[in-house]
Amino acid sequence: MIDKRHLAAAAALGALALALGLTGCSASADASDAAGASGTDATTATSAADLGGMDALVAAAEAEGELNVIALPDTWANYGKIIDAFEAEYDITVNSDSPDVSSAEEITAAQNLAGQDGAPDVFDLGSAVALANTDQFAPYKVTTWDDIADDHKDADGTWVYDYTGLMSVGYDADAVPEPSSLDDLLGDDYKGKIAINGDPTQAGAAAAAVQWAALQDGGSADDVQPGVDFFGQLADAGNFLPTDPTPATIASGETPVVFDWSYNNLAAAADAGGRDWKTAVLPGTALASYYNQAINVDAPHPAAARLWQEFIMGDTAQNLYLAAGAYPVRLAAMVEAGTVDQDALDAVGEQPEDTVQLTSEQTEAASALLAQSWAAAIG
Structure with a gap:
C-alpha cells in the first residue's frame, strides 16, 4: 500500500519469508473472562455495545491479558509503533509472531493452530486472500464504523479496510x-x-x-x-x-x-x-x-481481538499509519474532525489523480x- 510521500519515496520491502508456526503465546483466558458487563461472551460480540460498551470491552480484554498478531513486521506501515502504543494504552501483552509471512500463510497458520493458545487473534490481509476466506472471520463493527465508506468494509462486519498506499x-x-x-x-x-x-x-x-x-x-x-x-x-x-x-x-x-x-x-x-x-x-x-483487518473466528483472546480492532480504527493508530506514509481508511473523517496529524499528511501528500x-x-x-x-x- 501505499503511501508515498509525495510522489516518490524510498523503497523496499516488507518482505515475505517463511515460517508458519506462531510460537508460544500464552494461555488464553477463561471463557468467563471474555464476557463483558452485559454477560455476552466476547466470541459472539459484533460490537462493543454487545459487551456493555467500551469500558466493558477494555475490562474483558485486559482480563485476557494477551493478544496474538501475525504478519506484522515492525517497519510495515508503522506496526512496531502501533503495537507499542496499544500496549502502552492497555494492560495487554502483544505476542507478534511470524512477521514476514504472506497473507495466505496467515490463514494457514490460523487453521493449523485452531483451538491452540498460540493461534492468531487478528489478521492484516491483502484483499484477494480476505475475500477468499470470509468464513475464517468473526463479524465485528468498530465504534468508528460510520466513518468508513460503504465500499471500504463488509456490510456484515467480517472485514474492513485499514490502510492503503501506492x-x-x-x-x-x-x-x-x-x-x-x-x-x-x-x-x-x-x-x-x-x-x-x-x-x-x-x-x-x-x-x-x-x-x-x-x-x-x-x-x-x-x-x-x-x-x-x-x-x-x-x-x-x-x-x-x-x-x-x-x-x-x-x-x-x-x-x-x-x-x-x-x-x-x-x-x-x-x-x-x-x-x-x-x-x-x-x-x-x-x-x-487497501489491506484488510479481520478477527479470527477461533481467536483465543476474543475480547482483546475486538479491542485491537477498535484501536486500529481509532485516531492514534490511523495517524501512525499516516506517519509511515500509508493512507488510513478514516483519513477523510479525521480531516473533517480536525484529528488528523497534519504534518504527516503534508509530508505524504495527495494521491495521484489517476x-x-x-x-x-x-x-x-x-x-x-x-x-x-x-x-x-x-x-
Missing part, C-alpha cells in the same frame, strides 16, 4: 539507473536485479506489483494479463530475481530493485545499510490497494488469473 519501484541508486517506465526495467542495467514482495498467488503486495504492471502496460483493472506478460518478459530477459526481498537482502545488495508499497519503501530507505535507496512511482496510472483501486470482483478475477498463469509465465 505500488512503487524501490531501487539502489548506486547500482542501477532510475527507471522512468516499465520498459526501462527490461534493459541490461537491470539484469538479475528485479524482485517482488513474495509469490503473487499468495501475497497481496506481490499481486499488486503484477496488477500495477498491467495498468502501466496497456491492461486495466479488468485485464491484468499484460502484467503477467510483462513479468514473463522480465524473466525471459534474465532480469527477474525470484528472491523475496527483506531488509537484509536490500542492505546486502542482493535485491537492488524491488516492487513494493511505498510505505515499505520508506522504511527500507531508513535501514538500507548505507545504500542510496530510492523509490519511483512511475508516470501514468497509479495503483492503490489512481486505481481494484474492486472486490476485479481482485477475485485477477487472483484467479494469477493462479492459472503465473508459474508458466516466469518459468
